[in-house]
Amino acid sequence: MAEVFASNVLFLVLTTSLFGLLVGSFLNVVIHRLPKMLEQAWQAECASYLGQEAASTPAYNLLTPPSHCPSCRQLVKPWQNIPVLSYLLLRGRCQGCQSPISLRYPAVEVICALLFAMIAWRFGWSVQMPAYLAFTAVLLALTFIDADTQLLPDTLTLPLMWGGLLFNLLTATVPLADALIGAMAGYLSLWLVYWLFKLATGKEGMGYGDFKLLAALGAWLGWSMLPLIILLSSLVGAVVGIVLILLARMGRGQPLPFGPYLAAAGWLALLWGHDIVSWYLNSYGH
Numbered sequence: 001m002a003e004v005f006a007s008n009v010l011f012l013v014l015t016t017s018l019f020g021l022l023v024g025s026f027l028n029v030v031i032h033r034l035p036k037m038l039e040q041a042w043q044a045e046c047a048s049y050l051g052q053e054a055a056s057t058p059a060y061n062l063l064t065p066p067s068h069c070p071s072c073r074q075l076v077k078p079w080q081n082i083p084v085l086s087y088l089l090l091r092g093r094c095q096g097c098q099s100p101i102s103l104r105y106p107a108v109e110v111i112c113a114l115l116f117a118m119i120a121w122r123f124g125w126s127v128q129m130p131a132y133l134a135f136t137a138v139l140l141a142l143t144f145i146d147a148d149t150q151l152l153p154d155t156l157t158l159p160l161m162w163g164g165l166l167f168n169l170l171t172a173t174v175p176l177a178d179a180l181i182g183a184m185a186g187y188l189s190l191w192l193v194y195w196l197f198k199l200a201t202g203k204e205g206m207g208y209g210d211f212k213l214l215a216a217l218g219a220w221l222g223w224s225m226l227p228l229i230i231l232l233s234s235l236v237g238a239v240v241g242i243v244l245i246l247l248a249r250m251g252r253g254q255p256l257p258f259g260p261y262l263a264a265a266g267w268l269a270l271l272w273g274h275d276i277v278s279w280y281l282n283s284y285g286h
Contacts, residue, residue, distance in 0.1 A: 013120045016133070020116030021083035023137050024109035029062055031108065031144045037061060038153055072097035083109040104144075112140055115267070122271050131167050132270065135160070135220060139263040142213065146259030152209025157216055164219030174222040182218025186226055187211045210258050217266035225269045228276060232265035233258065 040057060047054040058065070067076040074096035080086045087106040094101060115136050123129045138160045146152050161183055168179040190211045197205035218226055241256050269276075 009121065009124060012125055013117045016120035016129075017113040017117035020113035020133075021109050023116070023133075024112030024140075025081065025083045025105075027112060027137060027141050027144075028105050028108050029067070030141050031148070033060070033062055034141075034153060034155070035145060035149045035151060038151070038155070069094040069096060069099060071099040083113075108140070108144065112137065115140065118271065127171055128173055131163075131171075134163070135270070136267060139267055143260040143263045146209070146257040150207070150255060150257045152207065152213055152259045154209075154212065157209060157212040161212065161216035161219045164216055164221075167220065168222075174220070178222035178224065179219050182221060182223040182226060183215045184218075185223050186214035186216070186218030189226065189230070190214050206258050210262060213259055213262050213266075217262065217269070221266065221269055221273065224277075225266075225273045228273055229262065229265045229269050232268060233261035236264065237261040 037060060040060060044054040067081065068074060069076070072094060074094065080090065080095065084106045087101060090101065092101050092103070093099065116133055119129060119132050119136055123132060138156055142152055142156055142160075145156075165176070165179055165183065168174045169176050174182075190206065194204065194206055194208075194211070197203070214226070214229070217229055221229075237256065237258055240261070
């Protein structure tokens with residue numbers, strides 16, 4: 001089977017994209033449930049700190065309760081859980097109560113499939129490919145969680161950072177010293193920006209989750225990709241913020257999650273970072 005994948009890139013890309021649909025379906029569960037799980041854990045910690053008894057709540061995690069319609073509570077049958085296809089067969093509505101199903105669910109599945117296909121096309125059948133698929137999946141989950149809640153959970157950012165260091169330790173794709181410096185520089189660079197902004201304005205310009213996410217990107221890609229990641233994420237974030245203000249969908253003082261732009265910039269740097277840097281140096285380096 002490995003020989004088939006290695007010799008037939010199109011077959012590898014198609015197979016990986018189908019796998020991406022399945023992973024995207026699971027990511028929908030993570031995106032929806034992980035913030036709620038964290039909220040329950042925080043409430044229990046607060047109650048314990050105050051010497052109060054934590055409220056009794058039903059088990060809630062990535063597996064329990066089974067998937068169900070939030071309106072009528074009808075359980076989702078296996079055939080209704082097929083990525084994208086089930087959404088089309090149900091015409092975007094719950095079979096029981098006809099409540100609309102968010103377009104977010106098939107969108108995440110399709111995006112994940114496309115990103116996985118691009119990873120397979122770019123890196124082929126290699127030791128890097130499965131690691132970069134996991135990297136992509138975590139970035140996608142973080143993107144939507146931050147967009148929804150303005151949270152970048154430690155349960156995702158810290159394993160992502162340690163995973164990047166371990167990956168480079170085992171494969172030397174990026175020299176381990178570059179990965180370590182990338183993790184430290186990624187965290188400290190945004191930490192410094194945070195404190196300079198806070199001292200100048202008295203406000204918090206970003207959250208600590210952004211520091212950890214950039215540290216994770218530095219651990220995977222090395223310190224040399226950090227300037228490109230910061231530049232790309234800042235430019236895209238500024239453009240999106242201006243557009244939203246002009247469309248009156250966001251007030252001037254309303255916070256804008258930065259995590260999605262860091263994640264997108266990091267993923268682009270993974271695929272084409274060295275090409276972009278080489279193009280810039282060849283064009284403007286003289």
